[in-house]
Amino acid sequence: MNVVVSNVKGGVGKTTTAVYLAASAVERGLQPVLLVDADRQASSAEWLEARPIEGVELEEAPSERTVARAMERHEGFAVVDTPPGDERVVRAAVERADAVVIPTRAGGIEFTRVVATVEMVPPETPYGIVICAARLGTNDLGQTIAWWEAERVPIWGVVPERVAIASGPEGRLSREGIEVYSDVLRRALRRRPR
Ligand SMILES: Nc1ncnc2c1ncn2[C@@H]1O[C@H](COP(=O)(O)OP(=O)(O)OP(=O)(O)O)[C@@H](O)[C@H]1O
Ligand SMILES: [Mg+2]
Numbered sequence: 001m002n003v004v005v006s007n008v009k010g011g012v013g014k015t016t017t018a019v020y021l022a023a024s025a026v027e028r029g030l031q032p033v034l035l036v037d038a039d040r041q042a043s044s045a046e047w048l049e050a051r052p053i054e055g056v057e058l059e060e061a062p063s064e065r066t067v068a069r070a071m072e073r074h075e076g077f078a079v080v081d082t083p084p085g086d087e088r089v090v091r092a093a094v095e096r097a098d099a100v101v102i103p104t105r106a107g108g109i110e111f112t113r114v115v116a117t118v119e120m121v122p123p124e125t126p127y128g129i130v131i132c133a134a135r136l137g138t139n140d141l142g143q144t145i146a147w148w149e150a151e152r153v154p155i156w157g158v159v160p161e162r163v164a165i166a167s168g169p170e171g172r173l174s175r176e177g178i179e180v181y182s183d184v185l186r187r188a189l190r191r192r193p194r
Contacts, residue, residue, distance in 0.1 A: 002036075002071045002078045003188050004097035006120075009113035010084030013103040013132030015043040016165060018081035019053075020181035021101065023173050026055035027182065030077040034059060038067040038093055039083035050169040064092040071096045087120075094120045099188040100127035101156060106134055106144040118153065128156030130184055136160050157184035 005018040018035060025033045033056045037044040040062040048058045061070040067089060071080065080097070082090045094100055100121050104110045114129060121127045129148060134141050141158070148155055157180055159165070164174035 001076075001098045001189075002080055002093075002096060003099050003101060003185070004080040004082060004093045005101045005103065006082045006090050006094055007102050007104060007113060007117050008085060008087060008090060009104075009110070012105055012110070013130070013159070014084070015039070015047065015081050016168065017101060017103045017130055017132065017159075017181070017184075018044055018079050019047050020165075020173065020177050021185055021188075022056045022079045023053050024178055024182040024185045025077055025079065026053065027178065028185065031055040032057055032076055034070075034074050034076065034078040036061050036067060036070045036078050036080040038062055038070075038089050039081055040086075041083065044081040047169040051172070053173070062089070064088050067093050068096060090117070091120050094125075095122060097121070097125055100125060101184060101188055102127060102129045103132045104129050106131055106138070106141045110144075111147070114153070126154075126188070126190070128154040128184075128187055130157040130159060131155065132159050133161040133166070134158045154187070156187040157181065 005014050022033050022035045037060050059070050061067040080093050159180050165177045
């Protein structure tokens, strides 16, 4: 099974989401978990090199061909981190996904980029958004959630803005982060038709 983390927009929380989903998958007993890094910037790869996660293996696959092969070859559970902008690589990954997690931020400007990502997802493939670095209790977040609900886009998670999560490979994974992302993973694994 392949869970692909994608948004054509940069800096929304894809890599953070991919790493936390991989750690959550290990906790769920899905080992061995493969983290496929399809981004030439290799942020997931650098993260895991700086701070390996027990039970998570890494494969760098920064092209259409390598990401397709990585996703088709393994027999277990994989999370795929994708690049911003490189639409062909994103498409290659999303087309082969069993579920697509789309990280986004609260705020109006995000909508069109999410829609551009959703449009790449094959009709039978479940997807959901994760609102990253969310300021809980703000009007902005409330309006964003209401907007997505009105658009009938499933919200698989709301991840609060936290220093411990922002520290990336500089710090240990945050317990709160793993718990929120475990919920996202549970939804992604449910594979229910939309
Ligand atoms: N829940 C959170 N709380 C605070 N900061 C966060 C949270 N999630 C992500 N961030 C921060 O947001 C920034 C962008 O995150 P990340 O690198 O995961 O995004 P990305 O979509 O992979 O970026 P790129 O498009 O460059 O690959 C990072 O500085 C990260 O630490
Ligand atoms: Mg990234």
